[in-house]
Amino acid sequence: MKPTIRDVAKMADVSISTVSRVMNAPESVIESKRIRVLEAIEKLQYQPNSFARGLIYKKSFTLGLLIPDIENFYYTGIIRGMQDACIKLGYSLMICNTDRDKNRLLSYIDAFHEKQVDGIVFASDIMYPEYYEKLVRCRIPFVLLSTHSYEYEIPSVEIDxxxxxxxxxxxxxxxxxxxxxxxxxxxxxxxxxxxxxxxxxxxxxxxxxxxxxxxxxxxxxxxxxxxxxxxxxxxxxxxxxxxxxxxxxxxxxxxxxxxxxxxxxxxxxxxxxxxxxxxxxxxxxxxxxxxxPMYDMGCRAAEKLHEWLTTGTVEVLREKMEHKLIVRESSRQR
Amino acid sequence: MKPTIRDVAKMADVSISTVSRVMNAPESVIESKRIRVLEAIEKLQYQPNSFARGLIYKKSFTLGLLIPDIENFYYTGIIRGMQDACIKLGYSLMICNTDRDKNRLLSYIDAFHEKQVDGIVFASDIMYPEYYEKLVRCRIPFVLLSTHSYEYEIPSVEIDxxxxxxxxxxxxxxxxxxxxxxxxxxxxxxxxxxxxxxxxxxxxxxxxxxxxxxxxxxxxxxxxxxxxxxxxxxxxxxxxxxxxxxxxxxxxxxxxxxxxxxxxxxxxxxxxxxxxxxxxxxxxxxxxxxxxPMYDMGCRAAEKLHEWLTTGTVEVLREKMEHKLIVRESSRQR
DNA sequence: CCTTTGTAAGAAAACCTTTTCAAAGCGATT
DNA sequence: AATCGCTTTGAAAAGGTTTTCTTACAAAGG
Structure with a gap:
């Protein structure tokens, strides 16, 4: 059985509140006890139960990413960027590949809703009203990547x-x-x-x-x-x-x-x-x-979503990234 | 605020137990009430809180996938297969790209542990003892994909x-x-x-x-x-x-x-x-x-993990898939 | 010496659902 | 009329954590 905060408390001979404090505000518990608790945590390989946490915080610390085609390097670049940003920001990432299928996309939104992801990066082409309304009904914040919407006020990241x-x-x-x-x-x-x-x-x-x-x-x-x-x-x-x-x-x-x-x-x-x-x-x-800059775009999208989630607003609504001409061998002077 | 089971109960003028029953065993509640409850659910757009559920079931209905390099089409094929299998089996999928970094892989295992994924497909090359011990310590069941272990008894899927x-x-x-x-x-x-x-x-x-x-x-x-x-x-x-x-x-x-x-x-x-x-x-x-058969291998890995999770055992421990020679243009008679 | 202030830590409530247990209602059997 | 069995329903406990509220105690101030 997975050890709980209670097991740690018992082993360290303190109350569960103290254990919780050691994890969330270590300064507030006296050193001798803190050490005992830390040792117990280590010994039991204790890891707080994220369900219980989620219940309290009403947050999953997970972001969702919706992409149309995972067999396209364009999106794999984005994934890498977004995943790295998520690590930095303390989120987990849930990637869903829609294969450009509308129903599939809709059902992934349901899955995200059920799993209570905190926000979604939508990199799946057009924001159809169906999608928009569903996302709004589910109250899931989201940002657009490599796409935009002039119809709705949605934060977005793309190139010109x-x-x-x-x-x-x-x-x-x-x-x-x-x-x-x-x-x-x-x-x-x-x-x-x-x-x-x-x-x-x-x-x-x-x-x-x-x-x-x-x-x-x-x-x-x-x-x-x-x-x-x-x-x-x-x-x-x-x-x-x-x-x-x-x-x-x-x-x-x-x-x-x-x-x-x-x-x-x-x-x-x-x-x-x-x-x-x-x-x-x-x-x-x-x-x-x-x-x-696929990698950077993935990063920016995650950061923007984070900004939106934490501050409730976003500095630049529709953000443009820099593109660049790369000259190699497939072109030549006429 | 997200509506809870309580809100539904109040609106339908029944107890929360009844609402829960409507969701999980509809036949057991009399039709008149069932209809009232269903209407309330619809009106409130109620969706059960998966944290509370997870707390009870001790299951997240999520699988983890560990891959070494998402910018390799080999793994994107696997992802597609595994994601499709997950949909069929009722799981969500959490994909983590290790970039062939040992520490990163280890910290993803922590993340999976914290998020309480039900099982992991490990497609990241060699199963080092470090990984193995960590996975065992975290008590997370896992199967190997495109790799195997003779040292440990771990289910695996690969070609010959x-x-x-x-x-x-x-x-x-x-x-x-x-x-x-x-x-x-x-x-x-x-x-x-x-x-x-x-x-x-x-x-x-x-x-x-x-x-x-x-x-x-x-x-x-x-x-x-x-x-x-x-x-x-x-x-x-x-x-x-x-x-x-x-x-x-x-x-x-x-x-x-x-x-x-x-x-x-x-x-x-x-x-x-x-x-x-x-x-x-x-x-x-x-x-x-x-x-x-990358796609099929992804499917099989998910199915095998599911088999392992539900029955506690697995029909074939080390499974081999068929490879096939494809002749195109880069080879010629000497 | 008594009161106040501050710190450390425990008890208990809250988060939301499922499930067990108990009770109520009701028709049927003895 | 009393008992039994069945269906339907509600109350309450359980699951693991965070956080508020209290309490206990020590140090400081009068």
């Missing part, structure tokens, strides 16, 4: 997608490319789809290349879709010399397609990705890409 | 590493290769290192190629190390026409190195990986590899 996309495309233009295509996210079920499209368009128009604005195909997260989208794109626009991809996995799909067609990257076509996943540096050729 | 390595090398031999090198895991801090080495040696010796038994370099998990190890390997043995890698990430590192040296894969050198990560199918060239 429009500017990042602009920077990527501007880079291609500066390399001398004039026929630039894009593999994007569908706009309906994606938060970052529209702003990245906007950035693409802005860079083109600024350079007087507006006519390229339609050389776009869409894919849904996976390599295979991007491969297929690349096929469509190059079938319709064989003149392209550069492609802007809104995800590194898309860039890999495009490059694989071009490879199969015996089109050299970056010899004939430059490809730029987005995210700077760990894989971007392992692929052949190594990917030129826009780096997101 | 020796046979899998043998199959991989045999495949290369059957393709006509006679100069085969290997990039392995260091034997000191790895469970699968030695058996995969044994499999490599057995296949070579069986084919009368025993002299190749020393054409081996070691790396520690990461692409960059494998790249470096490949450099050493090919500097010492430029005659190699095939390389057996004990991880897909190693295979990518080797192929990148060969690419930089303008050595064609599979044209001049065949490379075979291990694991069949999602990336194996995205790399250029697509990797020939030994597939491990």
């Amino acid at each position: 997608d429009e500017q990042a996309a602009y920077d990527a495309v501007k880079f291609l233009i500066d390399l001398g490319h004039e026929d630039i295509g894009m593999i994007g996210f569908n706009h309906e079920n994606s938060i970052s789809g529209p702003p990245r499209y906007q950035g693409f368009i802005r860079a083109l128009e600024e350079a007087g290349l507006g006519r390229n604005g339609e050389k776009i195909r869409y894919a849904t997260h996976r390599f295979e879709h991007a491969y297929h989208a690349a096929h469509e794109l190059f079938t319709d626009y064989p003149e392209l010399t550069a492609v802007f991809c809104v995800a590194d996995e898309f860039a890999m799909g495009v490059i694989s397609y071009l490879k199969d067609r015996n089109i050299l990257v970056p010899g004939q076509v430059s490809v730029i990705g987005f995210d700077n996943l760990r894989m971007a540096n392992m692929f052949i050729p190594k990917l030129t890409t826009i780096a997101q | 590493d020796e046979q899998a390595a043998y199959d991989a090398v045999k495949f290369l031999i059957d393709l006509g290769h006679e100069d085969i090198g290997m990039i392995g895991f260091n034997h000191e801090n790895s469970i699968s290192g030695p058996p995969r080495y044994q499999g490599f040696i057995r296949a070579l010796e069986e084919a009368g190629l025993g002299r190749n038994g020393e054409k081996i370099r070691y790396a520690t998990h990461r692409f960059e190390h494998a790249y470096h190890a490949a450099h050493e390997l090919f500097t010492d043995y430029p005659e190699l026409t095939a390389v057996f890698c004990v991880a897909d990430e190693f295979a990518m590192g080797v192929i990148s190195y060969l690419k930089d040296r303008n050595i064609l894969v599979p044209g001049q050198v065949s490379v075979i990986g291990f694991d069949n990560l999602r990336m194996a199918n995205m790399f250029i060239p697509k990797l020939t590899t030994i597939a491990q």
